Amino acid sequence: MAIHADNSHASRMETGRDTAYQMPDANGHFGPYGGMFVAETLMYPLEELLKAYETCMADPQFQAELDADLRDYVGRPSPLYHAERWSRELGGAQIYLKREDLNHTGAHKVNNTIGQALLAKRMGKTRIIAETGAGQHGVATATVAARLGLECIVYMGEVDVARQEANVYRMRLLGAEVVSVKSGSRTLKDAMNEAMRDWVTNVDDTFYIIGTVAGPHPYPMLVRDFQAVIGREARAQMLERTGRLPDALVACVGGGSNALGLFHPFIGDEGVAIYGVEAAGDGLETGRHAAPLSAGRPGVLHGNRTYLMEDDDGQIMETHSISAGLDYPGVGPEHSWLKDSGRATYDAVTDDEALAAFHHLTRTEGIIPALESSHALAYAHTLAATMRPDQSVLVNLSGRGDKDMHTVAHHDGLVL
């Protein structure tokens, strides 16, 4: 059914796209998850977006333009780095890092914004809106909007504006208007509510660039497809470097776009174990976390059915994570499906464990990771230690840690 790892030339050339795994279905469902749970006003624009997306994906010229941008503007392919010192010290599996932190703007987010902005241009939209948590997606959106000369409005929760000042300034430098959202819990979910309200109001000329594999169909699919370049490259790089596929993949999961980008091309590779790592915040037992797959249950939010953090009345709960990019009560619907189907395993890592991994990678390999990615690193550390040195673990280093200097310093009792 699937493409298996072997050393034949043909296999090395494969993209890893699984022929048996066809998700979502025509209506945007991943089993019971996903779908289009939006107000009627948005149904037509979503249909329009799906049509434009399908047309573009079948258009070699669009693909060529996208590939050229990913190469010349983003800097792809991103390197695969063997963290030798860390692996040696640990004495377990060999750890490889997919260096999405080296992309233009410092994270994987730009893979998706480049794609969606090209789509917006094709559709003749002149105004771009986006939601952002940590600010990475906002910066990546403001960046592509600046380059294409499009008006850009970024919605960001007031709490996140305060903890990610540097990214707010970057967005403003790039010409975006940053709107501080003061409703609800004043974080990422509220920024997304406000972006949806803007879209419903300005639907004629506005393109909404959603930053993760969530939202109504077709967003979870199209964001995944734009991010799948991560996994396609990494798969080929692992085969090239080690002659075989990795034994395990590890990525952090907030909404889950960097994770799905890495995982998707490997879904048909049965020998590759897949681990998604959520934010356990102060610890799952405290209730102060952002781990819907680990400790939530299914519900409907932001246009799709997925695992959520919600109370017994169906109200969405406030979340907590030291990492603003993981501080979201939902998760992409395809992750919910991968969890239920057993293809992927989801676990959670606390703030303290992520911080320890942050410091450890910085000191051991000279790479300062984003706090989001540090969750994946912490999990990989534990996982690799249980494995043999001839095995390998591929971790998505989804972003760099420059944006987190103030947060880490504050946690360590320093003021920068």
Add this chain to the structure above:
Amino acid sequence: MSRIAARFSQLADRGRTALIPFVTAGDPNPDVTVPLMHAMVAAGADLIELGVPFSDPMADGPVIQRATERALAQGVSLSRVLEMVRDFRVQDQETPVVLMGYLNPIEVMGYTAFSEQASAAGVDGALIVDLPPEEGHDLIAMMRDCGLDLVNLIAPTSNPGRIARIGQVASGFVYYVSIKGVTGAAHLDVSTIADKVGQIRERIQLPVGVGFGIRDAETAAQVAKVADAVIVGSAIVGRIESLAETPERIPETIAGFLGDLRAAVDAADGVGHGSTSD
């Protein structure tokens, strides 16, 4: 015949447009809601839309968002809203009540439990903002089994194909959202509304209500000329907000405002004032 169908047919016989006020259940506190509902009926409301508070009201503007936050601060859940309807029904078995809200509280309660409990409480229908017909089959079937109508929204962006598809599943009445935007947004254009309502009538046999952006007697009268029902939400909720510190004054004040709307709608219909339940 359902209470909603009975009410619209009664109104049609008399050549009158329905007046439908919306209030958020439990705003500014749960004790206000039932007396407020009775006061609105006395002032000429033909049907009541009761908002079910949800933490993430994506289709609502700031006025109804704040009402939602006030109600949630009082712990008003979907079950509590059903209790309010049950209390309302003690005195009023005539006026239809439609719940308006988002899907997740219903998902968590369960489609069967919701349909049975809502029906038992005396609810007549529900309008679920984030449930387009494509996703609604299971809930629609369950609600229908319990005698509840699922009221669908139609938007300015709904093309003829979508309107027809909505017509296949809608019951009770359909709600035309008169503007692209969130609740309480400004400026409706009556001539475009008339065009769209005409398109809807060609494809759907149910009464057509129009809401979003009706803020005073004048706009209510304009809309009454083209629609079967005039739905007023944010203009009422905004008045409730200004009285949040003196909740005892809310029923009387809102009744006064609705009375003005009723008179304007009746004048537009060319009929005199009169209660439908007389």
